[in-house]
Amino acid sequence: MDYKSEYLHPQFEALSREELEKLQIERLQATVRHCMNSPFYKQRFEECGLKPEDIKSLDDIRKIPFTTKQDLRDTYPFGMASVPLTKCVRLHSSSGTTGNPTVILHTQKDLDEWANAVARCLWMVGLRPDDVFQNSSGYGMFTGGLGFQYGAERLGALTVPAAAGNSLRQIKFIKDFGTTAIHAVPSYVTRLYEVMREQGVDPRRDTKLKVLAIGAEPHSEEQRKRIEDMLGVKAYNSFGMSEMCGPGVGFECKEQNGLHFWEDYYIVEIVDPETLEPVPDGEIGELVLTTLNREAMPLLRYRTRDLTRVLGRTCPCGRNHIRLDRMKGRSDDMIVLRGVNIFPIQIEKILMQFEELANNYLITLTTDEDNDNMTVEVELDKFDDDYGRLQKLEKEIRRRLKDEILLTPFVRLVPKGSLPVSEGKAVRVVDKRTVYQ
Amino acid sequence: MTIHQISIFIENRSGTMIKVLEVLKQAGIDLIASTVADTTEYGIYRIICSEPLRAHEELQKAGIVVTISDVFALELDNKPGRAADAVRIFSEAGINLSYMYSFLLNGKGILIFRTDDNEKAKAVIKEKGLKYIEEPNLAGLA
Numbered sequence: 001m002d003y004k005s006e007y008l009h010p011q012f013e014a015l016s017r018e019e020l021e022k023l024q025i026e027r028l029q030a031t032v033r034h035c036m037n038s039p040f041y042k043q044r045f046e047e048c049g050l051k052p053e054d055i056k057s058l059d060d061i062r063k064i065p066f067t068t069k070q071d072l073r074d075t076y077p078f079g080m081a082s083v084p085l086t087k088c089v090r091l092h093s094s095s096g097t098t099g100n101p102t103v104i105l106h107t108q109k110d111l112d113e114w115a116n117a118v119a120r121c122l123w124m125v126g127l128r129p130d131d132v133f134q135n136s137s138g139y140g141m142f143t144g145g146l147g148f149q150y151g152a153e154r155l156g157a158l159t160v161p162a163a164a165g166n167s168l169r170q171i172k173f174i175k176d177f178g179t180t181a182i183h184a185v186p187s188y189v190t191r192l193y194e195v196m197r198e199q200g201v202d203p204r205r206d207t208k209l210k211v212l213a214i215g216a217e218p219h220s221e222e223q224r225k226r227i228e229d230m231l232g233v234k235a236y237n238s239f240g241m242s243e244m245c246g247p248g249v250g251f252e253c254k255e256q257n258g259l260h261f262w263e264d265y266y267i268v269e270i271v272d273p274e275t276l277e278p279v280p281d282g283e284i285g286e287l288v289l290t291t292l293n294r295e296a297m298p299l300l301r302y303r304t305r306d307l308t309r310v311l312g313r314t315c316p317c318g319r320n321h322i323r324l325d326r327m328k329g330r331s332d333d334m335i336v337l338r339g340v341n342i343f344p345i346q347i348e349k350i351l352m353q354f355e356e357l358a359n360n361y362l363i364t365l366t367t368d369e370d371n372d373n374m375t376v377e378v379e380l381d382k383f384d385d386d387y388g389r390l391q392k393l394e395k396e397i398r399r400r401l402k403d404e405i406l407l408t409p410f411v412r413l414v415p416k417g418s419l420p421v422s423e424g425k426a427v428r429v430v431d432k433r434t435v436y437q
Numbered sequence: 438m439t440i441h442q443i444s445i446f447i448e449n450r451s452g453t454m455i456k457v458l459e460v461l462k463q464a465g466i467d468l469i470a471s472t473v474a475d476t477t478e479y480g481i482y483r484i485i486c487s488e489p490l491r492a493h494e495e496l497q498k499a500g501i502v503v504t505i506s507d508v509f510a511l512e513l514d515n516k517p518g519r520a521a522d523a524v525r526i527f528s529e530a531g532i533n534l535s536y537m538y539s540f541l542l543n544g545k546g547i548l549i550f551r552t553d554d555n556e557k558a559k560a561v562i563k564e565k566g567l568k569y570i571e572e573p574n575l576a577g578l579a
Contacts, residue, residue, distance in 0.1 A: 415502045
């Protein structure tokens with residue numbers, strides 16, 4: 001197969017490793033110079049005595065301190081910007097359920113580059129201007145909405161901002177508009193298929209679907225295969241995070257053997273989350289990203305907290321952009337469930353509001369028939385011989401948790417003293433989802 | 438007019454009831470009656486025993502989630518229809534029974550129940566002259 005004709009940006013996609021690294025060092029030097037305009041980075045460089053001219057090779061990136069999500073919170077809302085606000089045209093913000101929200105600013109050039117990156121990903125998996133792309137992802141602050149919208153438009157596809165939910169309408173669009181490609185979270189794809197079956201719609205016979213972009217929640221290889229079998233499509237794994245714009249950071253090529261992270265956009269490092277030293281290719285560590293062409297808010301050595309490993313730096317598809325494995329988990333205690341980020345502390349905060357409950361609790365994540373679920377077991381301390389009231393209590397805990405984490409977990413009351421407690425520190429999260437196995 | 442019943446919050450998992458019974462055994466407390474309904478994931482294990490206050494204390498010491506509540510224990514003749522008569526009296530008086538269980542003891546039918554209005558129930562029992570078991574007699578029953 002001639003993969004060469006499949007590049008949207010051959011001038012970047014087809015670079016040799018050597019050419020890529022040359023481009024990276026130039027862009028890194030420019031980025032570090034530009035960061036001197038950011039109050040945050042200017043101060044940070046001064047603190048560690050770093051000058052832009054100290055960055056002479058790619059290895060010198062290790063002289064630069066890491067940037068963390070906490071830094072983003074501490075500089076909320078605009079303390080990290082490297083351009084005046086008047087130059088910014090877009091802002092995305094995280095929910096901020098565990099402290100200050102985080103803000104990511106974009107100039108028009110940033111938005112253009114972002115759209116280019118997403119367009120490149122979609123082109124890579126076979127989308128062309130005669131395709132119909134339905135974006136069944138949340139819009140608003142969630143970057144999977146606007147990110148794919150602008151990217152698919154940039155590519156030239158007819159783009160339908162269907163947003164998430166209302167499955168009957170989604171299916172009508174797919175049939176009526178001749179949708180060939182969809183972007184959605186994997187669990188929603190499964191849901192769509194269930195509704196199709198209920199409606200007597202055979203995706204192979206009644207739709208023109210051929211490509212799916214799935215991401216924003218962890219999923220296993222088996223889940224991907226099942227989705228491909230159900231719908232008769234190819235499903236490609238997408239990686240994005242709002243700190244790096246959103247989608248378009250990493251995407252699988254047709255080989256489906258790891259995600260290409262665009263190295264003309266980012267410098268990819270995999271480090272040991274404890275020592276922060278680089279780990280060899282093939283070993284799992286924390287993904288650290290440095291933006292190379294961001295204007296409004298460049299981020300240097302941003303600790304994503306996602307765990308992955310390098311699969312290779314070349315690929316049969318001809319692209320030499322680094323290939324990373326699907327994400328293997330988190331280096332902090334954040335839970336990613338159905339695309340929603342949850343910290344155990346949020347759950348703890350709610351549970352502690354109930355005087356009937358003891359202090360110990362256990363969060364268990366499971367995969368049940370393609371759906372990822374959360375069960376919160378919590379120890380009961382006081383009760384009053386009334387079964388109805390116990391049920392009411394369970395329901396109330398579930399309702400308050402849903403308000404906090406935006407997902408409805410299963411809640412189970414257990415007697416005090418029955419949950420596992422390891423040496424001193426309680427075990428809070430057990431992840432039994434098939435994706436991490 | 439009411440007696441103390443021990444209620445224990447238990448998980449639907451083997452071994453939880455044994456722990457409770459072991460505590461009572463060690464303390465030398467006699468069981469008179471006990472009941473647990475099948476529930477999905479947890480349930481309430483209810484016990485009438487010889488020394489409810491001491492049982493409550495011992496179970497608490499053992500770290501078991503336990504509570505003590507007031508229930509009625511009617512003593513009925515062991516003849517057909519006696520339970521129906523008794524329940525009808527409360528029903529007609531507008532008293533709701535939260536739960537009820539019964540057993541035979543020394544040839545008498547014992548009806549244990551909890552109501553949502555103990556004062557009203559006491560008045561009805563008095564008015565109708567129903568026989569009931571009193572707490573000090575529990576030890577003698579076992």
